[in-house]
Amino acid sequence: MTQGKLVGASRGFVILAALVVILAGIKMSSDIIVPMLLAVFIAIICNPLISYLAKFKVPKGLAVIIVFMLIILVGMSVAGLVGQSLNDFSQKLPEYKILLQEKFIWLVDIAAKYNILIDKEQILSFFDPGKVIDFATNTLTGLGSVMANLFLIVLTAIFMLFEAPVVSKKVHLALADPQMKMHHIDRFLDSVNSYLAIKTLVSLATGVLAAILLWVLGVDYFVLWGVLAFMLNYIPNIGSMIAAIPAVLLALVLQGPAVAGIVVLGYVTINTIMGNVVEPRFMGKGLGLSTLVVFLSLIFWGWLLGTVGMLLSVPLTMIVKIALEASDEGRWMAVLLGNVEE
DSSP states (O other): OHHHHHHHHHHHHHHHHHHHHHHHHHHHTHHHHHHHHHHHHHHHHHHHHHHHHHTTTOOHHHHHHHHHHHHHHHHHHHHHHHHHHHHHHHHHHHHHHHHHHHHHHHHHHHHHHTTOOOOHHHHHHHOOTHHHHHHHHHHHHHHHHHGGGHHHHHHHHHHHHHHHHHHHHHHHHHSSSHHHHHHHHHHHHHHHHHHHHHHHHHHHHHHHHHHHHHHHHTOTTHHHHHHHHHHHTTSTTHHHHHHHHHHHHHHHHHHOHHHHHHHHHHHHHHHHHIIIIIHHHHHOSTTOBOHHHHHHHHHHHHHHHTHHHHHTHHHHHHHHHHHHHTSTTTHHHHHHHBOTTO
16 A cells, blocks of 8 residues: 555656656747747637638638638738837837826825825835836737747648648547547547637627727727737636726826726626627536636746737636546546636
């Protein structure tokens, strides 16, 4: 019995050591892994569109070219708008920070009238509201630096799409007992494909609605904040709140508390409808993660892969969860990652 425990403990240490080595290798080679990871996600997202075109007898090669030409055309147009807005916003950022601090001090003065005494200097030393806007701009800038390898990412995704029909067959043949694992592999691939496709469409709709809302209200850089809402919507709960803060602060500084309040109400309405009505209707609740896991995955993948890791933290964790659910040995860990309400 003691010998069995020692063997089990030794095996656990070996697995833990191997995991540490793998994570260290991934972090050191993140410059290569991140573009490849983006290519995988782009390929997975585009695959349903290519399958849809195949129903109309469009050859696969032509379908891949059509989809990627469309993506590149739209992507370059949006990137041009976002890049111009980001440069303009970065130049005005010091001015916005000063105005934001003045608004914050104004709120402190109002609180003092109601006998709520707050030390301005001490609060500003601990809390700089401009840091929130810095986070948004750094997120977009970090993604832009990764997208500098756009040609490599697109080319890799195209080759992946051409290879996609035979990937599952290769995996089946590579396993010791392909018949036993076939069901799990197919379920894993279908679940990941479905999750990413639906999440991308919901995130796109969220970003478009947020941009329209800000455009109607006359908030500056509405395209920039719409793109940010699209990207951060991949992070449930936390992402929606983070995406709203820069737009709300900018509306508060330039247009006053009334418009800022409408922006808050608009973001809450959009995210409530998209997150609690539309997304569960198409995705169901079987792929949910607990709020704690979402937050921890944001920290972990952000540390491991940088800005792209933060944006893809939930999809990456979902892939791990789906893979664990497909294994009898790892199902208990998948339960820990999931929602108790499931």
